[in-house]
Amino acid sequence: MDYLDEKSMDINYASTYGDTYKLMKQAGKSISDFVEHTIPPGKSIAIICGTGNNAGDGICSGEYLLKKYNVSVLLIKDVKGLKTQETRRAINDYNGAYYPLSSLDELISRSDIIIDAIFGVGINGDPRKPYIEIIEKINNSGKTIISVDVPSGFQTNIQVKPDYTVTFTDIKTGMNRENSGKITVSDIGIPEQIKSAVGxxxxxxxxxxxxxxxxxxxxxxxxxxxxxxxxxxxxxxxxxxxxxxxxxxxxxxxxxxxxxxxxxxxxxxxxxxxxxxxxxxxxxxxxxxxxxxxxxxxxxxxxxxxxxxxxxxxxxxxxxxxxxxxxxxxxxxxxxxxxxxxxxxxxxxxxxxxxxxxxxxxxxxxxxxxxxxxxxxxxxxxxxxxxxxxxxxxxxxxxxxxxxxxxxxxxxxxxxxxxxxxxxxxxxxxxxxxxxxxxxxxxxxxxxxxxxxxxxx
Ligand SMILES: NC(=O)C1=CN([C@@H]2O[C@H](COP(=O)(O)OP(=O)(O)OC[C@H]3O[C@@H](n4cnc5c(N)ncnc54)[C@H](OP(=O)(O)O)[C@@H]3O)[C@@H](O)[C@H]2O)[C@@H](O)CC1
Ligand SMILES: [K+]
The missing domain is CATH 3.40.1190.20 (Ribokinase)
Known part of the structure; x- marks a missing residue:
């Protein structure tokens, strides 16, 4: 599937069920399940979040991961910069600590794992400031990087280079091991009738x-x-x-x-x-x-x-x-x-x-x-x-x-x-x-x- 297919499904789901928060929770859960299978408990995880639903997925994963890991959520544009109602709900339901962009360097240095939840399929053109610098810092960190849905900036001129990508519903056109690390496809529960229905x-x-x-x-x-x-x-x-x-x-x-x-x-x-x-x-x-x-x-x-x-x-x-x-x-x-x-x-x-x-x-x-x-x-x-x-x-x-x-x-x-x-x-x-x-x-x-x-x- 390509980006448009995912966007289309997202809208068709929301038009039937009101919003996509349930999917977002499931997306967060699948990231958390993946981390638990891959990373020993007790490690420190920094979840770097943008402003859209990809960020919401990251925040939801944080709520699940809190039980076994040291979790820090970083909100690049703070709470007031969160663009979607689902993502605002995710931060409201999240019980851990979150930090502003000024904490980026410190969080990266004290973390073992970085979860990349900056951009998903909603990206439009090359990342703008300050995202370019943030992506460079993540790529140069030497830490294990896990991308949510797609590596942020994928198919633009600058992208996160992850070790792993947990992608939702289906692999996205063009993703491969070289640009996305090891890819895991996760079913986040979009019903078959939504996938096949025009809307x-x-x-x-x-x-x-x-x-x-x-x-x-x-x-x-x-x-x-x-x-x-x-x-x-x-x-x-x-x-x-x-x-x-x-x-x-x-x-x-x-x-x-x-x-x-x-x-x-x-x-x-x-x-x-x-x-x-x-x-x-x-x-x-x-x-x-x-x-x-x-x-x-x-x-x-x-x-x-x-x-x-x-x-x-x-x-x-x-x-x-x-x-x-x-x-x-x-x-x-x-x-x-x-x-x-x-x-x-x-x-x-x-x-x-x-x-x-x-x-x-x-x-x-x-x-x-x-x-x-x-x-x-x-x-x-x-x-x-x-x-x-x-x-x-x-x-x-x-x-x-x-x-x-x-x-x-x-x-x-x-x-x-x-x-x-x-x-x-x-x-x-x-x-x-x-x-x-x-x-x-x-x-x-x-x-x-x-x-x-x-x-x-
Ligand atoms: N499919 C499904 O069913 C489900 C999908 N889900 C998840 O949703 C993700 C898609 O979420 P999304 O559509 O909210 O967009 P997303 O990728 O978070 O980014 C948009 C933000 O980035 C910004 N922005 C854009 N371009 C930019 C640029 N060049 N440079 C700088 N900023 C830029 C833009 O801000 P703006 O430009 O509008 O100011 C906007 O705020 C999807 O990948 C998956 O993870 C799940 O939650 C549940 C079910
Ligand atoms: K991402």
């Missing part, structure tokens, strides 16, 4: 546009839709637009121009027909299918686009009747069928097992829509709960496909794009339901995308 934590996968970026750097989406039902092109392109890519290019019949463009002048309209299809290079993702119908012209256009676009494909709706799985084999395409479309596309019953097998066999990412969406790449399976009875109305699939295409254009991996897209889509419905009950419309859902992207939920 608000999946929003961490959404990139934030850099202030210095220029047009096109934050995603360009192509949408081939609406040949027969222009409304589907409206819904999918507005939905893609609302997740924040720079450009949304709509490829459809010229006669749709006056229908689609009044909805949003920010869309780019490209008329297509059997003889004319603008270049598809430069698109970061392409959604193919909504509202295309099953005419020969629609089929030709869909087949042309599938064959000639070699970036991130998203297939929906009529594409399932006009394209076979073999035509998109091993292209990491995201497909978003409901159960009947899944059967039309694969010839199989719409079960979880068949979705996993199909994803594996054809190298696809499948988002099988239902009251519980199933998202799989053939190896991983995620579930998306939520949504409500009004979401059986026409258009919700077009909204979902557009959202997924928009996210994928921001270079989010296909599995994460499909998972996050499913979360956002259901949340759009649920927010609309709170306001209008069963009487909300599709445009209410589309309007809610911006609220969710802005994390107002």
């Amino acid at each position: 608000p934590g999946d929003m961490v996968y959404m990139p934030i546009s850099a202030p210095e970026s220029h047009k096109g750097m934050n995603g360009t989406v192509g949408i081939l839709a609406g040949w027969e039902f222009p409304g589907a092109a409206v819904m999918s392109s507005l939905s893609a637009y609302n997740v924040g890519p720079d450009l949304v290019k709509v490829f459809t019949n010229e006669v749709n121009r006056s229908i689609i463009m009044p909805y949003n002048p920010g869309l780019m309209f490209y008329p297509v027909n059997g003889k004319n299809f603008p270049a598809l290079s430069g698109l970061n993702s392409m959604l193919i299918g909504p509202g295309m119908g099953k005419s020969k012209e629609a089929e030709d256009l869909i087949k042309y686009a599938v064959k000639n676009y070699n970036g991130q494909l998203i297939l929906d709706a009529d594409a399932f009747k006009l394209i076979t799985p073999s035509e998109v084999k091993d292209r990491n395409a995201i497909i978003t069928p409901h159960s009947m479309e899944f059967t039309a596309f694969t010839g199989l019953e719409p079960t979880e097992e068949n979705a996993v097998e199909t994803a594996k066999k054809y190298g696809l990412i499948i988002l099988l829509k239902g009251s519980k969406d199933i998202i799989t790449d053939g190896v991983n399976i995620r579930y998306s709960y939520g949504g409500n009875s009004r979401m059986t109305m026409g258009g919700t699939g077009d909204v979902l496909a557009g959202i997924v295409a928009g996210i994928a254009s921001r270079k989010v991996s296909p599995l994460r794009s499909a998972s996050l897209g499913s979360f956002i889509n259901k949340k759009c419905g649920d927010i609309a339901f709170e306001k209008f009950g069963s009487y909300y419309g599709i445009m209410d859902m589309i309007d809610n995308i911006k609220i969710i992207m802005h994390n107002k939920f």
